[in-house]
Amino acid sequence: MRKYGKIIAIITTVLCFLGIVPLVQAQEQTQPMENQQVQQEQENTTYIPVLMYHNFWNEQYPLPTKEELGIPGYDPQTAPANLYAGKFEQQMQWLYENGWQTITLDEFYEWVQGKRVVSPKSFVITIDDGYKSVYTVAYPILKKYNYKATVFVVTSYMVDPNKKANFPHMTAQEMAKASDVFTYGSHTHDLHMVKNGKSLLFYTHPSVIKQDIEKSRNLLYTEYFAYPYGGYDGDIENIVREAGYKMAFTTGDRYAYVNQDIYAIRRFDITAQMSMDEFITIMEGKAQKNLKPIFSPFSFRVTTL
Numbered sequence: 314m315r316k317y318g319k320i321i322a323i324i325t326t327v328l329c330f331l332g333i334v335p336l337v338q339a340q341e342q343t344q345p346m347e348n349q350q351v352q353q354e355q356e357n358t359t360y361i362p363v364l365m366y367h368n369f370w371n372e373q374y375p376l377p378t379k380e381e382l383g384i385p386g387y388d389p390q391t392a393p394a395n396l397y398a399g400k401f402e403q404q405m406q407w408l409y410e411n412g413w414q415t416i417t418l419d420e421f422y423e424w425v426q427g428k429r430v431v432s433p434k435s436f437v438i439t440i441d442d443g444y445k446s447v448y449t450v451a452y453p454i455l456k457k458y459n460y461k462a463t464v465f466v467v468t469s470y471m472v473d474p475n476k477k478a479n480f481p482h483m484t485a486q487e488m489a490k491a492s493d494v495f496t497y498g499s500h501t502h503d504l505h506m507v508k509n510g511k512s513l514l515f516y517t518h519p520s521v522i523k524q525d526i527e528k529s530r531n532l533l534y535t536e537y538f539a540y541p542y543g544g545y546d547g548d549i550e551n552i553v554r555e556a557g558y559k560m561a562f563t564t565g566d567r568y569a570y571v572n573q574d575i576y577a578i579r580r581f582d583i584t585a586q587m588s589m590d591e592f593i594t595i596m597e598g599k600a601q602k603n604l605k606p607i608f609s610p611f612s613f614r615v616t617t618l
C-alpha cells in the first residue's frame with residue numbers, strides 16, 4: 314500500500330507541475346451548501362447573466378440569401394438571431410480571458426433556490442430552437458473554451474429531420490455526439506409557432522399544450538423548458554409545472570437572482586448586432602439600469618423566428 318501511496322504522490326506532483334491541478338480547482342467553483350463550513354469565505358454571486366443565442370453562421374456554413382429563403386419581409390443576413398461565428402468566438406474568448414465560467418442548469422437551479430453558492434463570474438449559456446448550426450458552428454467554439462451550454466430543442470424536428478423548416482435542425486445523432494458540451498431542454502415538441510404576432514401557446518388548449526410538452530420532456534429526459542418566443546402567462550406557467558418541468562426560461566433582458574420566480578428566468582438576447590461593449594456591459598452586471606422598467610411579463614413581442 315505504501316508503494317501505491319508513493320506512486321499517487323508522484324502523480325500529484327507531476328500534475329501540479331503541469332498545471333492540471335489548478336484546472337481541477339477551477340471546476341470545483343460551485344459548492345453544495347453542506348460544504349460551506351470549509352468554504353465559508355467563498356463569495357456567492359448576487360446575479361447571473363443567462364445568455365440566449367439562436368442561430369450561427371460562418372464562411373463554411375453560410376446563411377441562405379433572402380431570395381433563397383423566400384420568407385416575405387425576412388432577411389436572414391441581417392436578422393438579429395443569426396450570429397456570425399467570429400463574433401461569437403470573440404465573446405467566448407473575452408469571457409475565458411476574464412475568468413468567466415459556465416455553470417450547468419442543475420447548478421443554476423440550486424443557486425436560484427439559495428441552495429448552492431456560486432462564485433462571481435459564473436454565467437449560463439442557452440441556445441434556442443436546436444438549429445444545425447449549433448452543432449456545426451457553435452459546438453467547436455464552446456468546446457475550445459471548455460464551456461457548457463443548454464440547447465432548447467423543438468423535438469418534432471429532432472424526430473423528423475425531413476420536416477420543413479426555415480433553417481436545418483440538429484439530428485438526434487448530432488445531439489448525442491455533442492453531449493460533452495450540451496445538455497438539452499424542451500422548446501415544445503411541435504408548438505413553436507406564431508399566431509397574430511404572439512406565441513401559439515396563447516391560442517392552444519391547455520390539454521394540447523400539456524400533451525405536447527410532456528412528449529418533448531420524455532424524448533429529452535429533461536426538466537427544463539424555454540417558452541417559445543418567451544411568451545407565457547400564469548396559465549401556461551401552470552401547465553409547464555404540471556407537465557413535470559422544474560424550471561422555465563423566458564426572454565426580457567434581465568439578470569437572474571436568488572429566490573426569483575423559477576418559472577420565469579429571464580435571459581439576455583445576444584443579437585447579431587450587439588457590440589462587444591454592450592456584451593461586456595451585460596456580463597459586468599451594468600445592463601439592467603439602462604433598460605426600461607419591468608414591463609408586463611405577459612406581453613412579449615416576437616422578435617425572432
Ligand SMILES: [Zn+2]
Binds near residue numbers: 442542
Ligand atoms: Zn424559439
